Amino acid sequence: MVHTYSLNGFDITLDVYSGAMHLCDPVSLAAIQLYENGNREQTARQLMAEFPDNPEMTVEAISELLDILDGLKAQGKLYTDDPYSHSRALLRQDPGLVKALCLHVAHACNLACSYCFAGQGHYRGEAALMPFEVGEKALEFLVEHSGNRRNLEVDFFGGEPLLNWEVVKALVAYGRELERKTGKVFRFTLTTNGMLLDDEVTDFCNREIYNVVLSLDGRPHVHDHYRKDRKGRGSYETVVPKFQRFVQRRGGKEYYIRGTYTRKNLDFLKDILHMADLGFDRLSMEPVVTGPDSPDALSKEDLPGLFSQYEELAREMLARDKQGKGFKFYHYMLDLEHGPCIHKRLAGCGSGTEYLAVTPSGDLYPCHQFVGDKDFRLGNLDQGVTRNSLQADFACNTLYAHPACDGCWAKFYCAGGCAANAYHATGAINGTYNFGCELFKKRMECAIMLAAAREE
Amino acid sequence: MKIKTLNTRDLKASLTEGGCGECQTSCQSACKTSCGVANQPCESKAQN
Numbered sequence: 001m002v003h004t005y006s007l008n009g010f011d012i013t014l015d016v017y018s019g020a021m022h023l024c025d026p027v028s029l030a031a032i033q034l035y036e037n038g039n040r041e042q043t044a045r046q047l048m049a050e051f052p053d054n055p056e057m058t059v060e061a062i063s064e065l066l067d068i069l070d071g072l073k074a075q076g077k078l079y080t081d082d083p084y085s086h087s088r089a090l091l092r093q094d095p096g097l098v099k100a101l102c103l104h105v106a107h108a109c110n111l112a113c114s115y116c117f118a119g120q121g122h123y124r125g126e127a128a129l130m131p132f133e134v135g136e137k138a139l140e141f142l143v144e145h146s147g148n149r150r151n152l153e154v155d156f157f158g159g160e161p162l163l164n165w166e167v168v169k170a171l172v173a174y175g176r177e178l179e180r181k182t183g184k185v186f187r188f189t190l191t192t193n194g195m196l197l198d199d200e201v202t203d204f205c206n207r208e209i210y211n212v213v214l215s216l217d218g219r220p221h222v223h224d225h226y227r228k229d230r231k232g233r234g235s236y237e238t239v240v241p242k243f244q245r246f247v248q249r250r251g252g253k254e255y256y257i258r259g260t261y262t263r264k265n266l267d268f269l270k271d272i273l274h275m276a277d278l279g280f281d282r283l284s285m286e287p288v289v290t291g292p293d294s295p296d297a298l299s300k301e302d303l304p305g306l307f308s309q310y311e312e313l314a315r316e317m318l319a320r321d322k323q324g325k326g327f328k329f330y331h332y333m334l335d336l337e338h339g340p341c342i343h344k345r346l347a348g349c350g351s352g353t354e355y356l357a358v359t360p361s362g363d364l365y366p367c368h369q370f371v372g373d374k375d376f377r378l379g380n381l382d383q384g385v386t387r388n389s390l391q392a393d394f395a396c397n398t399l400y401a402h403p404a405c406d407g408c409w410a411k412f413y414c415a416g417g418c419a420a421n422a423y424h425a426t427g428a429i430n431g432t433y434n435f436g437c438e439l440f441k442k443r444m445e446c447a448i449m450l451a452a453a454r455e456e
Numbered sequence: 457m458k459i460k461t462l463n464t465r466d467l468k469a470s471l472t473e474g475g476c477g478e479c480q481t482s483c484q485s486a487c488k489t490s491c492g493v494a495n496q497p498c499e500s501k502a503q504n
Contacts, residue, residue: 019467025458100481341474413494
């Protein structure tokens with residue numbers, strides 16, 4: 001399977017099963033499209049018909065070109081067949097192995113963002129803060145079930161984690177103690193709305209937190225439309241100076257300014273550039289997660305405009321690179337040579353197996369998006385995972401368990417997509433959230449083009 | 457007529473050389489909604 005496309009003056013071929021990429025021109029791109037059936041005479045005729053005024057379209061030149069394509073195929077870099085469909089890598093070897101936890105240290109929030117997927121932080125339940133003892137058990141559970149995985153991940157999430165900051169710090173300290181005893185390596189991450197961010201939090205994060213995600217939606221009127229406190233006051237003026245101070249003191253360590261876009265700001269590129277102009281150079285922007293009846297919801301009619309936004313974002317990033325004011329955009333970060341192996345790309349997002357969410361009371365869910373839906377409660381820290389068949393469903397939810405992904409060129413980039421999005425869109429965790437797929441494919445085309453442009 | 461092949465990770469080769477599982481879960485980074493694994497760097501010592 002090959003995927004060919006043109007974007008921003010680049011003609012690109014992706015050979016799906018090998019991961020090989022080729023920068024082409026319009027002629028060679030057309031040749032690759034036409035020659036997939038292997039018929040030289042037919043391809044040559046079609047090329048001459050498609051480019052009648054091109055003086056390079058000689059019989060000899062076309063023959064040389066097709067020889068090159070034959071050579072790439074022989075090298076396993078073009079028209080490769082699927083070598084993975086019968087691989088043991090298709091199934092998770094140990095469904096009970098856990099390597100990452102999303103700790104809901106707070107089912108409470110000091111903002112009341114109207115689009116919050118988590119019901120303003122309460123996840124459709126009672127407000128609660130995670131006691132240290134529950135977090136302690138969670139870290140022990142993680143170590144106990146991590147097998148021989150060395151790198152373990154713990155994300156402090158919510159609600160707003162800084163509402164439970166003393167517990168967060170105590171859990172990090174306990175994690176470091178477990179590291180010394182076990183040889184495991186904890187990688188802590190934190191998401192925050194920034195309202196309680198101060199120098200003490202910043203200094204601690206700089207010492208202990210690998211990545212910090214700071215929530216900002218962009219321009220003031222966009223951010224404040226949704227991200228208000230309980231008295232209806234926008235939070236932009238409070239959080240932006242805090243985020244700027246945090247980033248100035250971060251010293252090059254990982255952080256992201258992460259926004260959500262909705263139907264209200266289909267021109268979200270303006271918000272991304274606003275954030276870049278505020279001095280932030282590591283950005284992320286996600287489409288809103290909400291039901292289709294919400295006035296904030298994006299729809300397929302919005303897709304052409306959204307595609308343009310993503311394409312223009314990539315062009316703007318290249319322009320800013322040249323001006324010395326480049327920035328990173330999360331979804332466009334691709335390392336062509338050192339990206340994930342095929343095992344990762346086949347395994348899926350890991351929800352429900354290697355990645356679990358833990359509520360303040362210690363209940364276990366497949367991920368943060370399923371928390372509060374009792375149908376998906378997997379167990380709790382005291383008894384462990386008790387719904388083994390549900391966990392098995394998630395463990396089997398690898399890429400090749402998604403029938404609709406079979407013919408998709410982007411499948412090894414998304415690994416089957418978000419199980420929660422699939423479930424909410426189709427009723428099945430191995431379904432596909434088609435709207436999300438369309439956005440994802442466009443983002444990947446832009447990311448690949450960006451990587452190719454930077455190589456050139 | 458141009459074809460320039462970029463240096464990319466050989467996915468078929470990674471079937472035997474990969475699979476250590478040490479790479480970051482995608483939801484632990486800056487997303488939490490859209491998944492996507494391709495931007496997670498390989499953390500295998502052998503690869504790097």
